Amino acid sequence: xxxxxxxxxxxxxxxxxxxxxxxxxxxxxxxxxxxxxxxxxxxxxxxxxxxxxxxxxxxxxxxxxxxxxxxxxxxxxxxxxxxxxxxxxxxxxxxxxxxxxxxxxxxxxxxxx
Amino acid sequence: xxxxxxxxxxxxxxxxxxxxxxxxxxxxxxxxxxxxxxxxxxxxxxxxxxxxxxxxxxxxxxxxxxxxxxxxxxxxxxxxxxxxxxxxxxxxxxxxxxxxxxxxxxxxxxxxx
Numbered sequence: 001x002x003x004x005x006x007x008x009x010x011x012x013x014x015x016x017x018x019x020x021x022x023x024x025x026x027x028x029x030x031x032x033x034x035x036x037x038x039x040x041x042x043x044x045x046x047x048x049x050x051x052x053x054x055x056x057x058x059x060x061x062x063x064x065x066x067x068x069x070x071x072x073x074x075x076x077x078x079x080x081x082x083x084x085x086x087x088x089x090x091x092x093x094x095x096x097x098x099x100x101x102x103x104x105x106x107x108x109x110x111x112x113x
Numbered sequence: 114x115x116x117x118x119x120x121x122x123x124x125x126x127x128x129x130x131x132x133x134x135x136x137x138x139x140x141x142x143x144x145x146x147x148x149x150x151x152x153x154x155x156x157x158x159x160x161x162x163x164x165x166x167x168x169x170x171x172x173x174x175x176x177x178x179x180x181x182x183x184x185x186x187x188x189x190x191x192x193x194x195x196x197x198x199x200x201x202x203x204x205x206x207x208x209x210x211x212x213x214x215x216x217x218x219x220x221x222x223x224x225x226x
Contacts, residue, residue, distance in 0.1 A: 003156075031212060043203065043216035056213045090157065101147065102214065104157035 002026065004093050004105035012111045018079040021108045025072050025093030031055075032074040033102060034066060037088040046089075049074055050096075081112045115140045117206050119217035126194050127225050134189040134220050136178075136204030143209040146187040148178055151219075152200045160202075163187065164209075174198070196226045 005024040013019050025032050034046040045058040049068035066076040072093075078085055088109050092102035118137045126132060138144065148160040161172025168180040178189045187204060201221050205214040 033213065035214075035216075042218045043205075043214075045213040045215070048212040050212070056211065058213065092157075101159045101162050103159070104149075106156040 004091055004103055006089075006091050006105040006108050008108060009106065010109045010111075012113060013081050014113055015081055015083060017081050018077060019081060019110060020075050020077045021089055021091075021110070023074045023076075023091030023093075023105060025074070025091075026103055029093035029095055029103070030072055031094040031096060031102075032068055032072060033092045033094070034074070034076050035090040035092065036060075037090055037107070038086075043090070046076065078110075083112050086110060086112045115206055115208070115215045117204055117215050117217040119202075119204055119220050121220045122218070123221045123223070125223045125225065128196055129193050130224075132189070132191040132194045132198070132222070134202055134204075134222070136187045136189065136217060138185050138187070138204075138206045138215070140185075140206065140208065145207045145209055146178070146180060147205040147207075147214065148172065148176070148187075148189050149203045149205060149216075150200045151203065157203065160189070194222070194224050196224045198222060199224045 007022045031050045033048040037043045048056040052068045063079045068074045088107040090107045092104045094102045116139045120135050146163040149157045150160050151157050163170045163180045171177045201219045203219045204217040207214050
């Protein structure tokens, strides 16, 4: 079966711009989580959506937002980009949540210049 | 807030050597525990997980981990490593019922043929 698909794979944006990343979970998975991975901070939880509702949110500024659609696909948006937002953004999907373990996508590499 | 510590940042072993990677977490409640692996150029993959029951859990590719509640530890082991085990290994914890993972900073394993 198809895995977690993230698009685009690579992005280069300028400071101050905004960006939208997309994640298509495994078919049947209703929980989608987003993580930011950087060399300095490692993997940090951004937020988790289940049935179009945000259930949990990490400690990130309000510039980071997300949403989930009725088909479980999810998008995350970062507004007013800063250099420090350069990172690998990972999406993970699960049937219900952590009890089943998460399957991760390959990520979107965002570079802010 | 929870935290996860992986004390070994980089481990170098020869093939057939035994492996043990340390993972400690700080949280007093009930937790779910995970080990993920990231092979070069690939996405995070679940190696094994612990939710409850037998504290010794077996995962894929001959890996196992032991949950020691009194030590807040979940160390990963493999009796004989192979060159193909070269990867980065991440320990992760979530509170039972929560839907977000707290990751350690990762341990890079290099296996020399």
